Amino acid sequence: MKWRTEQMDTYLNAKEYVDTAIIPLMPVDWNNDPKGKVSMGEFTTLLVDELERQFKGRVFQIPPFVYLTSEDDTAKRNRLLAWDKHFFNNGFKYIIYVTSDGEWKRLEKELPDMLLWIPSLSLEAMDESYAKQIVDQQMKQILPLIANKWREEPAERS
Amino acid sequence: MSEKEHKVSRRQFLTYSLVGVGGFMAASAISPMVRFALDPALEAGGESDYVAVTTVDQLSEEPQRFDFQVEVVDAWYTSNQPRSAWIYKEGDEIIALSPQCTHLGCTVNWNANEDHPNQFYCPCHDGRFEKSGQNVANTPPTRPLDIYEMEVRDGTVYLGKTIERKTV
Numbered sequence: 001m002k003w004r005t006e007q008m009d010t011y012l013n014a015k016e017y018v019d020t021a022i023i024p025l026m027p028v029d030w031n032n033d034p035k036g037k038v039s040m041g042e043f044t045t046l047l048v049d050e051l052e053r054q055f056k057g058r059v060f061q062i063p064p065f066v067y068l069t070s071e072d073d074t075a076k077r078n079r080l081l082a083w084d085k086h087f088f089n090n091g092f093k094y095i096i097y098v099t100s101d102g103e104w105k106r107l108e109k110e111l112p113d114m115l116l117w118i119p120s121l122s123l124e125a126m127d128e129s130y131a132k133q134i135v136d137q138q139m140k141q142i143l144p145l146i147a148n149k150w151r152e153e154p155a156e157r158s
Numbered sequence: 159m160s161e162k163e164h165k166v167s168r169r170q171f172l173t174y175s176l177v178g179v180g181g182f183m184a185a186s187a188i189s190p191m192v193r194f195a196l197d198p199a200l201e202a203g204g205e206s207d208y209v210a211v212t213t214v215d216q217l218s219e220e221p222q223r224f225d226f227q228v229e230v231v232d233a234w235y236t237s238n239q240p241r242s243a244w245i246y247k248e249g250d251e252i253i254a255l256s257p258q259c260t261h262l263g264c265t266v267n268w269n270a271n272e273d274h275p276n277q278f279y280c281p282c283h284d285g286r287f288e289k290s291g292q293n294v295a296n297t298p299p300t301r302p303l304d305i306y307e308m309e310v311r312d313g314t315v316y317l318g319k320t321i322e323r324k325t326v
Contacts, residue, residue, distance in 0.1 A: 014262055017261075017262055017282075017283055053240070053265065054264065054281075055264050055281070056258075056262065056265075056282075057261055057262025057263050057264040057280075057282045057283065058262070058264060058282035058283065132225075136225075143281075147281045150281075
């Protein structure tokens with residue numbers, strides 16, 4: 001489900017079925033390679049939109065968690081942990097962070113739930129149907145990851 | 159000259175012209191209103207609602223997934239949005255089902271779960287549907303998969319809107 005009021009009504013009526021929050025993680029840096037950061041954000045949005053389309057009835061698409069790349073690891077991680085805790089305590093048993101920013105890979109072990117890191121591809125140079133194929137192929141690999149996750153017990157939070 | 163020799167009396171002539179002019183004025187005032195009132199009806203259901211999705215020779219008895227795009231107008235913002243359909247042949251009949259689970263809208267897949275072959279399966283809450291789209295009892299969905307309006311012209315399959323069904 002998307003971050004829209006009319007979908008909130010559906011959500012409130014079917015709360016017990018919606019147990020997964022998807023949080024896109026998006027870097028901002030206007031000093032060092034701004035275009036690269038925009039491309040990461042764009043690619044993440046594309047994937048998250050498609051994930052939402054596939055799993056509409058079980059996932060909620062949360063607005064992006066945005067940060068300056070200069071923010072230090074501890075602060076950034078703590079901020080994300082607070083988001084995670086907030087959604088976990090409010091009915092989401094599974095939380096998936098989706099990003100194209102490789103920096104998160106270093107912090108993966110410190111995160112309480114599943115990190116999906118998908119390196120961004122520059123889709124602007126490709127024609128539309130080819131770009132779509134690429135995203136479809138990525139999706140084919142990501143969808144089973146999430147379906148498998150649902151078969152496991154939710155991760156414990158301390 | 160007597161009045162009787164005139165085919166049209168002066169009084170009749172005036173009546174005719176008044177009715178004529180009055181009618182014309184009334185028509186020019188009312189016809190735009192009628193046009194505005196009917197306009198939505200005239201636009202909806204146009205052929206442009208149908209989108210070419212595939213050709214008949216690509217279809218088989220086995221449901222296959224076809225992706226396409228439709229133009230969606232959301233207030234003043236027009237965008238292309240992805241849609242999919244599961245299409246198969248049954249004899250001469252072509253059936254195009256919406257992949258949206260009627261429970262909460264996840265995308266269903268054909269033959270995707272080993273325990274339930276030859277059914278549509280929803281990965282979110284284990285909803286299931288027969289090949290016809292009929293929902294399987296005791297799974298979360300409460301009605302069959304929606305079916306697409308469909309037209310075949312020159313061997314090409316065109317899809318329109320989806321239609322809700324109570325039963326198959």
